[in-house]
Amino acid sequence: MDIYLPIAEMSVNAAVIVALGLVVGFLSGMFGVGGGFLTTPLLIFYGIPPAIAVASAATQVTGASVSGAANHYRAGGVDVKMGLVMVGGGLIGTAAGSVLFRRLQALGQIDVVIALAYVLLLGTVGLLMLRESVGAIRQIRRGAPPPRPARRHHPLVAGLPFRMRFPRSGLYISPLAPFLVGAGVGVLTIIMGVGGGFILVPAMLYLLGMAAGVVVGTSLFQIVFVTAVATLLHAFQSQTVDIVLAALLLVGGVVGAQLGARAAQRLSPERLRLALALLVLAVALRLLVGLALTPSELYSIETALA
Amino acid sequence: MSWLLALLLLLGALPARAAEPTLVADLSQSRIDISYRFAGEELLVFGAIQYPGGRLPAEAPGIAIVIRGPAEPLTVRQKGRVLGIWMNREAVRFESAPGFYAVATSAPISQLLDERNAAIYEIGLSFLQLSPATAVDPETSRRFQDGLLALRRRAGLFVEQPYGVRITADVLYRARIPIPSAVPVGDYRAEIYLIRDGRVRARATAPIIIDKTGFEREVWLFAHNSSIAYGLLAVGLAVGTGLVAGVGFGRRA
Numbered sequence: 283m284d285i286y287l288p289i290a291e292m293s294v295n296a297a298v299i300v301a302l303g304l305v306v307g308f309l310s311g312m313f314g315v316g317g318g319f320l321t322t323p324l325l326i327f328y329g330i331p332p333a334i335a336v337a338s339a340a341t342q343v344t345g346a347s348v349s350g351a352a353n354h355y356r357a358g359g360v361d362v363k364m365g366l367v368m369v370g371g372g373l374i375g376t377a378a379g380s381v382l383f384r385r386l387q388a389l390g391q392i393d394v395v396i397a398l399a400y401v402l403l404l405g406t407v408g409l410l411m412l413r414e415s416v417g418a419i420r421q422i423r424r425g426a427p428p429p430r431p432a433r434r435h436h437p438l439v440a441g442l443p444f445r446m447r448f449p450r451s452g453l454y455i456s457p458l459a460p461f462l463v464g465a466g467v468g469v470l471t472i473i474m475g476v477g478g479g480f481i482l483v484p485a486m487l488y489l490l491g492m493a494a495g496v497v498v499g500t501s502l503f504q505i506v507f508v509t510a511v512a513t514l515l516h517a518f519q520s521q522t523v524d525i526v527l528a529a530l531l532l533v534g535g536v537v538g539a540q541l542g543a544r545a546a547q548r549l550s551p552e553r554l555r556l557a558l559a560l561l562v563l564a565v566a567l568r569l570l571v572g573l574a575l576t577p578s579e580l581y582s583i584e585t586a587l588a
Numbered sequence: 589m590s591w592l593l594a595l596l597l598l599l600g601a602l603p604a605r606a607a608e609p610t611l612v613a614d615l616s617q618s619r620i621d622i623s624y625r626f627a628g629e630e631l632l633v634f635g636a637i638q639y640p641g642g643r644l645p646a647e648a649p650g651i652a653i654v655i656r657g658p659a660e661p662l663t664v665r666q667k668g669r670v671l672g673i674w675m676n677r678e679a680v681r682f683e684s685a686p687g688f689y690a691v692a693t694s695a696p697i698s699q700l701l702d703e704r705n706a707a708i709y710e711i712g713l714s715f716l717q718l719s720p721a722t723a724v725d726p727e728t729s730r731r732f733q734d735g736l737l738a739l740r741r742r743a744g745l746f747v748e749q750p751y752g753v754r755i756t757a758d759v760l761y762r763a764r765i766p767i768p769s770a771v772p773v774g775d776y777r778a779e780i781y782l783i784r785d786g787r788v789r790a791r792a793t794a795p796i797i798i799d800k801t802g803f804e805r806e807v808w809l810f811a812h813n814s815s816i817a818y819g820l821l822a823v824g825l826a827v828g829t830g831l832v833a834g835v836g837f838g839r840r841a
Contacts, residue, residue: 284627286769288800288807293627293769345826349834390665394675510823517819521811525822526624532826536833573673581735582676584663585687 289524290334303531307538312546313558316343316477334524337516339475341528344509346535347502354499361450361496365503367457368464372508375468380515397569404566407480411559418552451492471512477505609639611792613780621801628769634762644758650700650783651753651761652711657688658774664732680732683719687772688745692752692763700783713748744768773799
């Protein structure tokens with residue numbers, strides 16, 4: 283069934299968009315990430331203008347993350363103090379990111395920057411996760427207990443001033459570190475339409491050294507707020523949020539997320555991380571190929587409105 | 589003085605006009621509404637040629653029908669390879685490019701009109717005057733213009749139908765112009781030209797309005813007029829959907 287998108291100004295097949303939301307939602311529920319890193323490239327591939335894809339994907343990530351965040355909050359899996367510091371950073375990051383976004387758009391380089399950012403980030407994170415999960419699976423095969431990650435924050439973090447106590451996370455560190463992590467992810471949210479869970483979770487685990495029990499909940503907490511602010515910024519500054527597109531994605535996304543969460547309970551965490559690593563690497567590789575191959579369209583049109 | 593000039597022109601034109609045929613034109617619809625089910629439309633342009641004294645000419649005339657959308661400035665960018673990566677390098681800005689342009693003719697344009705006349709009336713994609721604003725040599729601006737034409741043709745926004753006009757009994761003409769779903773909204777114009785011996789002998793125009801209607805229009809206006817409320821609504825929708833799904837699935841489990 284074709285539906286006309288009022289902001290994107292084109293008609294799309296509603297069933298395809300709902301199915302896309304369902305698949306992304308399933309994967310995001312399974313792996314505990316927002317799924318924006320899949321939604322944005324897939325929407326652009328479908329023909330949605332990049333600026334609208336990024337903005338509407340951010341809206342979908344809010345919906346995909348909110349029920350997870352609520353569940354974790356009830357179960358005590360959110361370090362609210364840490365989360366608020368990161369949200370604070372995230373707000374600065376989104377504001378700075380939107381300035382950068384418009385500057386790059388004016389230069390005509392926003393598309394290549396989005397693609398390069400995806401390749402670099404997804405490639406790096408994917409490789410790290412692949413190495414870690416393969417190592418863990420091998421250890422388990424050999425009969426050894428799964429190694430507990432060293433709970434120690436990075437030396438760089440230890441050197442920062444104004445230390446504070448974060449009892450839930452079991453940390454006594456400078457709030458500057460989570461603030462900067464939040465800000466960095468905020469920039470990614472506004473430019474790439476991602477929640478940034480795939481960066482946040484490893485950063486919180488390995489950089490900040492947070493207690494594993496509050497990592498996913500706190501990252502979802504930050505993602506809900508920062509993607510909501512990103513939606514507001516996009517809606518206010520460039521009117522690029524297509525509410526019909528977002529609604530279609532949400533319908534599929536939230537259902538898929540619940541199904542994915544069920545499916546995840548049947549798999550071991552190591553295997554889940556391995557599968558996510560392979561998925562992330564596949565997306566990075568696809569985008570890299572897209573950057574390197576001679577494009578089918580050498581020319582592109584930019585109107586004043588877009 | 590200007591009234592005198594006008595009178596002279598009128599006097600000079602009258603005998604010539606009397607000898608020329610005139611055009612009657614109509615459209616299947618003068619307004620195209622974009623609603624949520626809009627997936628493109630087909631516009632029928634039709635009409636009749638009225639010959640002075642009702643005498644048919646020995647040689648059949650040609651008809652060209654142009655549908656022109658609102659013009660806007662745009663930038664065309666060309667990708668080039670930098671360090672193994674394809675990215676935008678050169679750019680040319682055009683001051684006025686129609687968002688939609690379709691031309692249907694009863695015969696290929698080159699058989700109907702010479703280049704000079706085709707350029708005067710902008711009949712044919714290659715005769716569009718896009719007014720390049722970037723200081724580049726004509727060759728480069730031509731190259732970018734060709735790139736623009738190719739992109740818009742593939743998107744169905746620029747259409748050229750060399751035998752798109754059917755003329756019946758040398759009097760009735762009609763053409764079907766496909767309007768794609770990605771068509772820009774705004775004020776359009778249908779121009780119908782009667783061509784003989786390589787020159788335009790008569791013309792008629794008709795306005796067309798393409799606009800969003802109902803829900804689509806309300807959403808667009810809402811997003812642009814009260815963008816903060818719109819953003820809050822989008823966030824509320826996302827949070828609400830997420831929570832409802834969480835609760836719904838939670839209970840069933």
